[in-house]
Amino acid sequence: MHFYTLSGLTVASEIVLPGALACAHPAVADVTVRAGPVPATLAEPTYTGPIWQIAVNEVLLSVPDIARFWLKDGREIAFQADTAADEADVTAFIVGSVFGILLHQRKYIALHASAVCVNGKAILFCGASGAGKSTLAAALGQRGYSLLSDDICALSIPANGAPIAHPDGRQLKLWANSIDRLSLAERRAGRLRRTLEKFYVEPPEATSTPLPVGAVYVLREARPPHAPGIERPNVVDATVLLRRNAYRPLLVIRMEQRADYFRAAAALAGTAGIFHLTHAFNFARMPDTLGMLERHWQELGLLEKAA
Amino acid sequence: MTRTIWLASYPKSGNTWLRMLIANLASQDAPADINDLPERGGISSARAPFDHLTLIDSSLLTHEEIDCLRPRVYEKLARGAQDDEYDAPEAALPVRFVKVHDAYTLTPKGEPLLAGRGGAEGAIVIVRDPRDVAPSLANHNRTSIDDAITFMNDRNAGFCVKTSRQYNQLRQQLPGWSGHIVSWLDQADIPVHLVRYEDMQADTAGTLKQVLAFAGRSATVEEINRAVKFADFAQLQEQERTKGFREAPRPHAGKKFFRRGEAGAWREELTAEQAARIEAEHAPMMRRLGYELAGAAPLARTG
Structure with missing residues (x-):
């Protein structure tokens, strides 16, 4: 695992997150990032956007040809990369849009x-x-x-x-x-x-x-x-x-x-x-x-x- | 539900004038503020609604990847998602007019960039004599007229095309003046109503009436006549002179958005060679639209 601080949260990630500040192994990480599997749709969405769905405590984001991201309780980011995508394609979204969505999920003023x-x-x-x-x-x-x-x-x-x-x-x-x-x-x-x-x-x-x-x-x-x-x-x-x-x-x-x-x-x-x-x-x-x-x-x- | 109608044109062809006319239908005592139009459907290529509705950062995507997702955004907007829900109008407008400079193209995945019938119910396509577009485009792009003609003749041209920087707007493909117009006129997804700038100038009220009939928006004769008066070219120029225009080219001495607005002024502004370059490239489309070719005939003046 790799450990980072992002927006004041400790992050334990299976993959290297470029651009993020590395930190020491925390006792308990606030957020974990791990590889898939990620469903194509959520079971009980409360709203469906153009490429995303939200449900109680869940967000699913599907970026075509890159990856699907599944955010749960503001604590876990699961990703399933598209076969055509390389790791940097996926991590650029994780440290950007996906983490921003996670902050909303955690009820920060993001x-x-x-x-x-x-x-x-x-x-x-x-x-x-x-x-x-x-x-x-x-x-x-x-x-x-x-x-x-x-x-x-x-x-x-x-x-x-x-x-x-x-x-x-x-x-x-x-x-x-x-x-x-x-x-x-x-x-x-x-x-x-x-x-x-x-x-x-x-x-x-x-x-x-x-x-x-x-x-x-x-x-x-x-x-x-x-x-x-x-x-x-x-x-x-x-x-x-x-x-x-x-x-x-x-x-x-x-x-x-x-x-x-x-x-x-x-x-x-x-x-x-x-x-x-x-x-x-x-x-x-x-x-x-x-x-x-x-x-x-x-x-x-x-x-x-x-x- | 509110209908979406594209106001599609090659740049500098009267799109904004038509938008101003439509916006002034609701004006009672004074012209609508050109910097705060009551009917503001925005432009199809605006970046913010894309980010807002997709939740992702368009600056993490290539132009081609963005194009693949744009149909999803237009479908959502056409179904009533406001691009800024905090500013949702209280009463739904009967028709949402949205400016478009993008050519009617297919995405790399083969679907219409503008989502076909899912994105809008029809398109009002505004065209203008390319010989009058050229000097106006040169002014807008801050280039020479020769460079503007090169741009208009370039089938790979576009706005916001560089990949080394970020623009406020998404890339707009402008595959030459003819290529742009043919893309709109010959697509079979949505009905088109063709408006010539020259006709809009000769009979503004009549043209506006036909536009509104096509769009399914009702307006009284009084409303149309008042809009024509309030969106008169001299009136728009005066507003720009006194307070500036937010959609004008980036602040630059002497560059105005509402520049001249005349039909046929190219006879004074283009050299014979410049007119000939335009005609050589665009003769078939000019004939199709009823723009008479000067051909080898002597021109008023050169240089």
Whole structure:
């Protein structure tokens, strides 16, 4: 078995999980990953999506030509690989979409977000695939902010105080173009899949302890009518924004967790703040975005003001 | 149940104008905000609904693997799954119009990318004289007109095709101007209503009325006339001038989405050689659609 920490959970896996942070043999692993068999359908699904089904405590995900994944109780991931798939095809999905679904199953507040550490606080960048989460986290890494998580960020909401972001110290996942534009070739590790020009990238520094959330930014492209900048939506809009930036909003509905996200949004709005970060999708403008963020962190008291 | 109708066109052929006309059917006192249309079926190639409905990350898939799954997404959307359930409209719209630039192609597994009858009940196919498309496409793609013509003549062309980066949208195959149109006109899965941009310009209200009749959406004469007024090209240009257009090319000095919108302006914008290159490649489809070839006839001006 191989042992990892992903989103603060210990994972025992029959197969090597690239991009995940290896850890010592835990007494009891939170999650196990093992090879099949996986049924083609669930016995009593409560909802059937295009390539997935959910039932009480079960999710079945069928990715054609790659694998079927069966998630049980948020504790077990069974996979049955297609004959045409290689191991990297399967593991790319396990450490990505499948683990994100598992976090929903475990009732975490699972956000589609990358996160970095600023003075002991977790700063989250939420957005759909392509919004620039990983690229922004990578650029902040180059400025010395350590990586907390990439693409998926699990939060737990304590009875009082700031929500806690769970680290996974995992590697960033970046497209060849981003690696090139950010001059990160030296940190490039393996390809996610043989057929993709997307790579695991070692962050300069990673945080491995849970951190209270300092701010949540929802990324938005600078297109009319939105100009680059940071603004704070009202609390009602912020609540909707958080739900929409769940890792998979559809699961929040199907798993009847809307109230949990409502409470999480209230807790975040009260302790950290949920903001819109509107930025240009343009590498040449990245320094502007980083400068805007650092000024905002000074205003929020997360960073000391420049002399 | 809400019917789904594709608004299918090669880029820069009037698709957005028709969407604006349809969106303004519901406008009472003022034109619909071009950045916040009340009827927003989005575009078939949007990435977010794919990820949202499949639960998987499309950035872990190749273009071909995504294509194999796209029919499943369109079937789900056509059966009433909202691509964003938090914003589900309170009253169901009679017709869901969805913009498409994808050619009508088959996936690597041999099924229609757009799911045939399972994805939509019909398609409104909008075409425009390719000689007018070329300068508009050059403006949109930020290329020279010659490069735009090369793109329009390339049977392997597309939007969002690179494999080294991620786009907001999924890959759209655009197998040449003629290849794109023939893919839509000659498919046998769903009925087609053909609209020529030039006819839409000459008789906007009449064209809109026919479009709505095909789509099974009722509208009064007053609603149609008001929509024509509110979505007038000059009105759209004015909105873009004052507040920008979210669907315009990425911010770039001088590049507008609603650029010129005239029929036949190519006579001033293309050289004789450029017009000839287009006609040489696309003459059969131009004839089929009723676009007169200039042939070797002298052109207004060159350079």
